[in-house]
Amino acid sequence: MAYKGVSLASAEFGESSLPGTYGSNYTYPTTAEVDYFVGKKMNVFRLPFRWERLQQSIDASFSADELARIDSFVTYATGKGAYVVLDPHNYARYYGNLIGSSSISQAQFASFWSTLSNRYKGNSKVIFALMNEPHDIDATVWLNAANAAIAAIRKTGANNLILVPGIAWTGAHSWVSSGNSTSMLGITDSGNNYAYEVHQYMDGDSSGNSDTCVSTTIGSERLVAFTNWLKTNSKRGFLGEFAGGNNATCQAAVANQLQYVTDNSSVWIGWTWWAAGPWWGSYRFTIEPSGSTDQAQMSWLAAFL
Template sequence: MRVSSSVLAAGFAASALAAPGAQRRSCNKSSASSALASAATSAPATSAAVIASPTSSSAALASPSSASSSVASVAASSSLAAASSSSSSSSVTSNAASANGSLLFLGASESGAEFGTAIPGAYGTDYTFPDTTAIQTLMDMGMNMFRIPFLMERIAQGTMTATLQADYLANLTTVVKYVTDAGKYAVLDPHNYARYDGSIISSTADFKTFWTNLATEFADNSNVVFDCNNEPHDMSTATQTAELMQACVDGVRAAGATTQYIFVEGTSYTGAWTWTTSGNSENMGNITDTVDNLLAYEMHQYLDSDGSGTSETCVSTTIGAERIADATTWLRDNNKVGIIGEFAGGANADCETAIEGMLAYMKDNSDVWLGALWWGAGPWWGDYMYSMEPSAGAGYTAYKSILAKYAPA
């Protein structure tokens, strides 16, 4: 979801402001901040069918003590053929699902805890946590991975190195435990755009400490995945994003979390289609991990004209596979594996064909692609164009049968 950390989507029923790419790239920080801040001053619009209240029994979430507590195969073009697994002699030592030609992971982002501009904000007013009843419906559809966005400023208040805030952590843990107790995977996603309190994170030491603190809480749960930070962009130096990702990896492993995947994201909003032109191909390949085969490169890909995810229109019926072709080649050439951590398309025939083509392409190249996670689900999306929230979300209604075909075997 590409908005700057200071203009994070407000916790209200979906609108243009709540879109995953709202204000991305062309963001006017001050005007966007004002609009979002204004929208965040009122309680989110409710839909009884989808919204979990702070005391919802389905989620069994702890209410904070106060406001301050806190996925028709596409005809292969020459460029796609060049990137296909049959065209490369490189061998990838990884946990990617090349053995049976299927994806390891299929899932969705479960929004709510990252909503709102108020820090720390009030649970139930400024932000919420995912509805586990809806998560169960998506599990029953075949999804096995759920990315849970949250804000660093709410879980580590005042400074990145602060003791984790008990109520917010407890609510996050409840959702994580629901997912992992079912044998599925929960992805912890600090949805911060490599910012903290509105400023680019400059201290790798502090960032490492943040991750050690958080990973310590989940070190014994092998079904937890650590997503270092959502969509870094407009960084101070060319290498800054890679340096922060390395600090994250080091911090997680220092916590004793050695059986879990870590997902690292690149700069330029970690776009797959710009991976080889944005500096990521030069700077991200040298990230190291002390654990073998558990580091993956998370990329995001939308199919509208500017790749921002702000339109229901897709460029063509083949654009999905086309936009990830160069990244596929990079992964294979560099013996890496990747995952599409955000993707979506509008509820129309062109997008549906493009999305299915992308997933078919990923399945054909599952030696380097672990899977894909839809953006987004969550109880406060309302009539948002990509909503994967059962049972009335536009994305859920249009794409549930397509996604189910690519569920892990």
């Protein structure tokens, strides 16, 4: 499997303070974190950030300071041989306004991606994730927005891998019931280098808001329908977020999920755990080391690295 790693979050923090103040409302992951996880044999970092911080008003030039922070992380991580997934962590919104609304057009979303693509198209280790967890948006509106962004990326000459989410928080468990299994077949990519990004937690409602897992086999069970869809339609999938609390049931569920993904690597290209990062503290799923001590969940992942 090509990609195995973690979301290094904190640059998307401070959602209520946008664009916010660096070092107060949000921060970026450190070089020490990159070194630690590369040392654990992880080779991909998903970097969540906020669109509103990079482009502080629509159609404006990118913030030089924010771009420099992203540049610094990308340069260091890819210099260590790792891939970086650029993840605008915006839920198909810009300052709370849905893409495709009167406030933010699909063309403006595509323009954002054109600028970002021009910046990083020369680095083959940069992966473009179109958007984190679109929700409460019409499927056709999102499909058109995604296709516009993909076309804009390819127009820059970029050949980078693109990760495409569906609507309904891009849950694997609801891929069929949400209509993604039909609408997302309309994705077109002239470069033919994309995968569908899904997220899948193992608590009762698949939200990741609990550290209790439903069962030891729920990890694979919630991926079956999506995996079959990938196989039927000759598509590829990427597990962009998953996690479990520090208990025996979740440990087994995580192993069950990752083993299933590994066993179906003909269609699954990789995964990133949610999450690590400098500001997580005692968050239920963090694999940020505590000083020189690894978190328990880090040892669960080790068998799959």
